Amino acid sequence: MDENEFLAERFEAHRTHLRAVAYRMLGSLSEADDAVQEAWFRLHRADTGEVENLGGWLTTVVGRVCLDMLRSRKARREEPLGVHVPEPLVSRADGLDPEQEVMLADSVGLALLVVLEMLAPAERLAFVLHDMFGVPFDDVAGIVGRSPAATRQLASRARRRVQSTAPAPDADLDRQREVLDAFLAASRGGDFEALVAVLDPDVVLRADLGATAEGLAAVVRGAENVAKRALMFSQIAQFARPALVNGAAGLVTIHDGKLAGVMGVTVRDGRIVAIDILADPERLAGMDLAVLTD
Incomplete structure (x- = not known):
């Protein structure tokens, strides 16, 4: 196995997780796939020889790509007028496949995605990466270009919005x-x-x-x-x-x-x-x- 094949194999081991991050950030499966693909391009161009935690490195890369996509979406005024329901992940009534289970860990229902759509891009990033995926605030701060304390405030504002607006569903x-x-x-x-x-x-x-x-x-x-x-x-x-x-x-x-x-x-x-x-x-x-x- 040559170096490129080895790198591709390591990337594929993280693909489903990265897609889950991007879906929460973008509310679109097709855009999530685009963000993951861009992360692969950046990995292929980067020198990751001394990266100890490739999964964490890739997560922050996907976060940065998604943040850029959200900001670009707003700059081009692509937000739809009126009500916008994010792209749902639909499956048969008899159950999810293993990839869907990973994608939907933490009960990412449509109601939650609707609330995430209302957040500012930096707030959404801070909430998704820290609260949903446990990325340290120091790492998130490097993506949004703010101090860790300011990044905590971003996540805190987003958390309050989510808790007050997105109802927690019955688990049964x-x-x-x-x-x-x-x-x-x-x-x-x-x-x-x-x-x-x-x-x-x-x-x-x-x-x-x-x-x-x-x-x-x-x-x-x-x-x-x-x-x-x-x-x-x-x-x-x-x-x-x-x-x-x-x-x-x-x-x-x-x-x-x-x-x-x-x-x-x-x-x-x-x-x-x-x-x-x-x-x-x-x-x-x-x-x-x-x-x-x-």
Whole structure:
């Protein structure tokens, strides 16, 4: 085995971890893959002969690449108008594959990713690297170009935002499914009272229907308002089927052989506290339907 093959083998041993870091930073699987690929290019060009912890070195490189991508995204004003639901990681209802389990460690649900999207790039980096992956503040500080104390403050602000905005879900997947099944049955049956009963009074629904759906992509708050919205789409609910969305109970809607929607829910104390829907046709067209139909 020559030096390049050896380096590639060592890199591949860290690829899934690096992809998990990049997905939390960027909220996009395709952009995460781009960031990981850029890390490989930088590794290939670097002199890492004296690097003792290659995994840590690569993690900070991916963090720096993602920070640059987030800043560039903002500079070009690429943030979508209205509601933006990050790219979900969808799998069959009967379980995740080993790579998906690594990708979704720490319960990275859609509700959490939505909150991470609201953070400033440096705050997001500090929170993701330190709180999720245990990277020391001294190392994170070198990426964001601030002192360790200032970097702690970045992570602290992000942590408060996450804790106050992203509800912690019930861990019992079977219980999540029971609650979601009750929601789906009530929606299909047009049962308003049953819908309200399964929703938390302060439930938040976020629907990303894409740029062509002016005025429809919005945040809806409160059990009665969300129940009314669910009844508006009771017909399409007939085509919904169970799936895992970012490792939690969710639904996918497949109509006429096409993916028409992905819905993730956050269940806490037996009620739905957050619903995140991706129904943007352009973004859905790029998702792999085979994983749900094989």
